[in-house]
Amino acid sequence: MSAFIPPVGCYAVIFVSQRTAGDNGYGAMAERMVELATARPGYLGVDSTRDDQGFGITVSYWDSEQAIAAWRADLEHRQAQARGRDHWYQEYKLVVAKVERARGT
Amino acid sequence: MSAFIPPVGCYAVIFVSQRTAGDNGYGAMAERMVELATARPGYLGVDSTRDDQGFGITVSYWDSEQAIAAWRADLEHRQAQARGRDHWYQEYKLVVAKVERARGT
Numbered sequence: 290m291s292a293f294i295p296p297v298g299c300y301a302v303i304f305v306s307q308r309t310a311g312d313n314g315y316g317a318m319a320e321r322m323v324e325l326a327t328a329r330p331g332y333l334g335v336d337s338t339r340d341d342q343g344f345g346i347t348v349s350y351w352d353s354e355q356a357i358a359a360w361r362a363d364l365e366h367r368q369a370q371a372r373g374r375d376h377w378y379q380e381y382k383l384v385v386a387k388v389e390r391a392r393g394t
Numbered sequence: 395m396s397a398f399i400p401p402v403g404c405y406a407v408i409f410v411s412q413r414t415a416g417d418n419g420y421g422a423m424a425e426r427m428v429e430l431a432t433a434r435p436g437y438l439g440v441d442s443t444r445d446d447q448g449f450g451i452t453v454s455y456w457d458s459e460q461a462i463a464a465w466r467a468d469l470e471h472r473q474a475q476a477r478g479r480d481h482w483y484q485e486y487k488l489v490v491a492k493v494e495r496a497r498g499t
Binding site for chain 2: 290294295300301303305306307336337338339340341344345346348374378380381382383384385386387388389390391392393394
């Protein structure tokens with residue numbers, strides 16, 4: 290897990306998803322999205338996991354709503370979102386929440 | 395995944411953890427904690443997953459800070475927390491965040 294502890298007032302983007310069967314280019318896209326997201330202004334950190342049934346949760350942290358909006362509008366990311374809706378995800382849920390407190394070991 | 399979409403203004407409790415090796419009573423405790431949490435006033439929903447390396451994320455949703463505080467103070471939950479710190483978790487992170495928006499398929 291990442292050692293990153295999110296600061297109070299930043300934003301958590303919680304993405305919950307059930308993958309369809311088979312890779313179908315998903316792995317390469319996921320790696321590319323991490324590469325792009327982590328290079329963006331306002332990106333703070335991420336924790337991501339998925340079980341052997343394809344059920345995954347990714348929580349990324351951002352310093353502002355503007356940073357989230359800009360990442361959502363990124364062209365490659367938009368292409369990945371569309372392919373996700375059409376092929377990679379059976380269902381998903383997206384939650385944006387403002388961090389009130391955080392602690393870690 | 396749960397069909398639950400959290401309402402604006404509720405609270406997400408994001409628990410990120412790396413398990414130690416072996417079960418050591420963890421599975422039974424985890425089931426019991428879900429049973430207790432879901433029965434509590436103010437509990438709204440949960441999504442939880444863990445990969446084959448023992449890295450997990452659980453996001454539970456609550457209608458108020460009071461509900462979170464009461465669940466944290468529950469006796470059986472406190473015993474589980476202590477055993478988690480001492481035995482089950484190699485490391486963990488706990489984030490509380492207030493939901494600003496949410497959508498799902």
